[in-house]
Structure formats: C-alpha cells, structure tokens
Amino acid sequence: MNAASWWLELWAAPAALGFAVLFNVPPRTLLPACLLAIAGHTARRAMMVAGSDIVLATLVAALLIGVAAGWWGRRTRQVSEVYSVCAAIPLVPGVSMYKAAQALLGIASVETSVGGEAFLLDAGVYAVKAVMIMLALAIGIAAPMLLWPRR
Amino acid sequence: MRGNAGGERLPRMSCMKSVRDPTHLCRLVLAAGTLVHQSGGDTARTAKIMSRTARALGADTVHTIVSSLNLGVTVELNGRQRTVFHKAPHMGVNFRTLTGVGRAVNALEACRIGPGAFESLLDDLRSRPNYYPRWLTALTVGLACGGFAALFGGDLAAVLVTLLGSGIGSWVRLWMAARHYKPFIFATVTAAIAALVVGLLAKQFSYTPEPAIAASVLFLIPGVPLINAMADMLSGNYLNGGVRLTMSAVIIAGIGVGVSLALRVVH
Numbered sequence: 001m002n003a004a005s006w007w008l009e010l011w012a013a014p015a016a017l018g019f020a021v022l023f024n025v026p027p028r029t030l031l032p033a034c035l036l037a038i039a040g041h042t043a044r045r046a047m048m049v050a051g052s053d054i055v056l057a058t059l060v061a062a063l064l065i066g067v068a069a070g071w072w073g074r075r076t077r078q079v080s081e082v083y084s085v086c087a088a089i090p091l092v093p094g095v096s097m098y099k100a101a102q103a104l105l106g107i108a109s110v111e112t113s114v115g116g117e118a119f120l121l122d123a124g125v126y127a128v129k130a131v132m133i134m135l136a137l138a139i140g141i142a143a144p145m146l147l148w149p150r151r
Numbered sequence: 152m153r154g155n156a157g158g159e160r161l162p163r164m165s166c167m168k169s170v171r172d173p174t175h176l177c178r179l180v181l182a183a184g185t186l187v188h189q190s191g192g193d194t195a196r197t198a199k200i201m202s203r204t205a206r207a208l209g210a211d212t213v214h215t216i217v218s219s220l221n222l223g224v225t226v227e228l229n230g231r232q233r234t235v236f237h238k239a240p241h242m243g244v245n246f247r248t249l250t251g252v253g254r255a256v257n258a259l260e261a262c263r264i265g266p267g268a269f270e271s272l273l274d275d276l277r278s279r280p281n282y283y284p285r286w287l288t289a290l291t292v293g294l295a296c297g298g299f300a301a302l303f304g305g306d307l308a309a310v311l312v313t314l315l316g317s318g319i320g321s322w323v324r325l326w327m328a329a330r331h332y333k334p335f336i337f338a339t340v341t342a343a344i345a346a347l348v349v350g351l352l353a354k355q356f357s358y359t360p361e362p363a364i365a366a367s368v369l370f371l372i373p374g375v376p377l378i379n380a381m382a383d384m385l386s387g388n389y390l391n392g393g394v395r396l397t398m399s400a401v402i403i404a405g406i407g408v409g410v411s412l413a414l415r416v417v418h
Contacts, residue, residue, distance in 0.1 A: 018291040023375070079250050082246045
C-alpha cells in the first residue's frame with residue numbers, strides 16, 4: 001500500500017460523473033457530486049486501511065455522503081439525492097458481484113457434485129458480501145433523509 | 152394498494168388566484184405527483200409533493216394514495232369533494248424533473264406563480280426532460296465504467312476497453328429504453344454486448360481483464376430503485392419498497408444472464 005496508489009481514488013470522480021449525466025442532474029451540481037464521490041471512496045479506503053471490514057467502512061462512507069449531501073442540498077435548494085446518489089455509485093461492490101456470477105458459471109460446468117462445493121462456497125460468500133455492502137450503502141444514503149424531516 | 156395514504160386538514164393559503172374546479176385541482180396535483188413518481192422520487196416525496204400542491208392551490212383537505220402503479224388524490228374544495236386516480240408506472244431517473252417540480256411547488260406556495268403558470272411549468276418539464284444528448288450520456292457512462300475498472304485495480308488498457316464497451320452498451324440501453332423494451336430484456340442484451348466487447352478486447356490488450364469485465368456492466372445496476380426501496384422500507388411504505396426491490400432483482404438477474412452468455416464466448 002504505497003502513497004501513489006491513493007491517487008487511484010480520483011477515479012471515483014469520472015465514475016460518479018457518468019451516472020450524474022445518466023440521471024440528468026443539473027450541470028451546476030456535477031462538480032460537487034464528483035468531489036463528494038472522491039471523499040466517500042477515500043473515506044472507505046481509509047477505514048479499511050485502519051482495520052475495518054468493507055461492510056462497516058461502506059456504511060460509514062455512505063453516512064458521510066448522505067449527511068454531506070443533505071446539508072449541501074439544503075444550502076443550494078436542490079434535491080439532496082442529486083448529490084448523494086451519484087456520489088454513492090463508486091462504492092458499488094462490482095468485484096464481489098462479478099466473482100459471485102463467475103462462481104455460479106463454474107457450477108454449470110462441473111460434471112458431478114464432487115467438484116462443486118468450492119464454487120458453491122465462492123458464489124455464496126461473494127453474493128452475501130455484495131448484498132451486505134449494497135444494504136450498508138442504501139441504509140447509509142437513506143438514513144439522513146429519514147432522520148432530517150423534509151421541509 | 153395502500154402506499155402512503157394520509158389525510159390532513161390544511162390551513163387555507165391566502166393567494167389571490169386559486170383553482171375553483173376541484174377536478175381541475177386534482178388533475179394538477181396528479182400531474183405534479185406523476186412527474187416526481189416517474190423520475191425517481193420515493194413514496195414519501197411523491198405524497199408530500201401532491202399534498203403541498205393541493206394545499207397551495209386552495210384545497211381544504213387532501214388525501215393521497217401512492218402505489219407503485221397508480222396515483223390517487225381526494226380533495227375537498229368549497230364543500231365539494233372529488234377523487235381522481237390515474238396510472239403512473241415507474242420510469243427512469245431524472246433529477247432535473249425532481250428538482251424542477253420541487254421549485255415549481257415552492258413558487259406556487261410563495262404565490263410567485265398562479266395555477267396557469269404552474270401548469271405550463273409542468274408541461275415544460277414533461278416535454279423537454281434532458282440536459283444532455285444521448286451520445287454524450289453514453290460517452291460519460293463509458294468513462295464512468297472505465298473509472299470503475301481503475302478503482303478495481305485495472306491497468307490503463309483495461310480502462311480504455313471498458314470505456315469503449317460500456318459506451319456502446321449504454322448507447323444500446325438508452326436506445327432500447329426509448330423503444331420501451333422491458334427491463335429484463337434490455338438488461339440482458341446490453342450486459343451481453345458490453346461484457347462481450349470488453350472481454351474480447353481486454354484479453355488482447357490488457358494484463359488485467361477481470362476488473363475490466365467486472366466494471367463493464369455496472370452501468371446497469373439499478374442504484375436509484377435500490378436506494379428508494381430502502382427509503383420506502385425504512386419509512387414504512389413496505390409494499391412500494393417491495394415492488395422496487397423486486398424490480399431491481401429482475402434487472403440484476405438480467406445482468407447475470409447477459410454476463411454469463413458473454414463469458415462463455417470469451418473463455
């Protein structure tokens with residue numbers, strides 16, 4: 001884990017930008033959404049370097065994004081999801097989902113049930129991990145909206 | 152059918168112009184609610200926008216129903232009651248519309264615009280929904296998936312092939328969605344195209360094909376329905392939350408089928 005690899009976190013910005021454009025957010029909100037995405041992804045990485053597991057780290061990062069987006073959304077009179085949803089996108093557990101799908105494909109190719117346990121175990125573990133990360137993400141984003149009553 | 156049914160007796164607003172005909176009032180309320188509901192608002196937001204609109208237009212009482220497929224409102228105006236329902240299936244995500252309806256209702260409440268101007272603002276939001284042309288959206292979504300490939304540990308070649316494959320895939324997705332293909336179909340077809348293009352190219356040019364393939368289909372993940380599902384579940388709208396979760400699960404299953412088809416060709 002060298003210092004240069006922290007620059008990789010900047011890739012969170014284009015990842016958020018693409019979805020912001022897809023969701024048709026107002027052009028003025030693109031930059032804050034990208035900055036929030038970098039902050040969220042860096043926060044998750046920092047938590048994991050500090051020894052947390054990925055689910056807790058995602059929950060904390062998502063809460064950070066949700067609170068910041070709620071605050072900034074009020075200040076700029078935008079819907080807070082404009083910031084929070086786009087910024088949360090880079091935290092989606094793509095690798096876990098891919099590994100689960102790949103392990104399931106492996107099951108399709110085993111002839112007898114003997115070789116299948118490893119694939120089944122892999123598929124189960126990665127699928128559960130992906131679901132837990134997605135839940136942490138959704139709860140973290142939605143919680144501030146529910147805790148702060150809307151105008 | 153109960154989505155969010157709530158009734159409130161409301162203080163009368165003091166604007167000079169208000170709507171006299173309760174049916175017209177209901178139509179305006181449903182127009183505002185439909186725009187929010189169909190562009191990615193959760194149940195509580197849709198219900199809130201509907202009752203705020205009714206109140207600003209001068210209704211004495213208002214009851215709203217927001218289910219996943221229908222919107223309904225009952226208002227009382229000058230001693231006359233009226234109920235209007237209509238169909239409003241889920242559609243895409245459009246934050247411009249969400250923000251625009253919110254601002255229009257704010258302006259209506261502050262008496263800055265009357266019912267006529269409010270109606271034409273809503274028509275405007277309905278007829279010109281997009282800031283960005285399709286090719287630009289496809290390009291930036293491709294770039295987004297390239298960013299994912301980098302975050303997952305891919306090299307520069309992986310980023311570039313993901314940009315290309317996901318760009319093509321998301322153009323196809325937008326094209327199919329505009330022609331009203333069902334979510335499962337366009338998720339499967341688009342995931343297969345994107346994963347196939349990325350998989351074949353990444354095997355040739357990149358030392359890290361796996362992050363590229365994993366990133367290539369992420370633009371299909373139904374992020375907003377999932378977050379709205381959570382918001383609905385946590386705020387007690389279990390039925391609507393369940394519908395959104397089911398819809399997301401169908402799309403994710405479609406992605407799985409598409410990727411598995413593509414991986415068989417690639418390996």
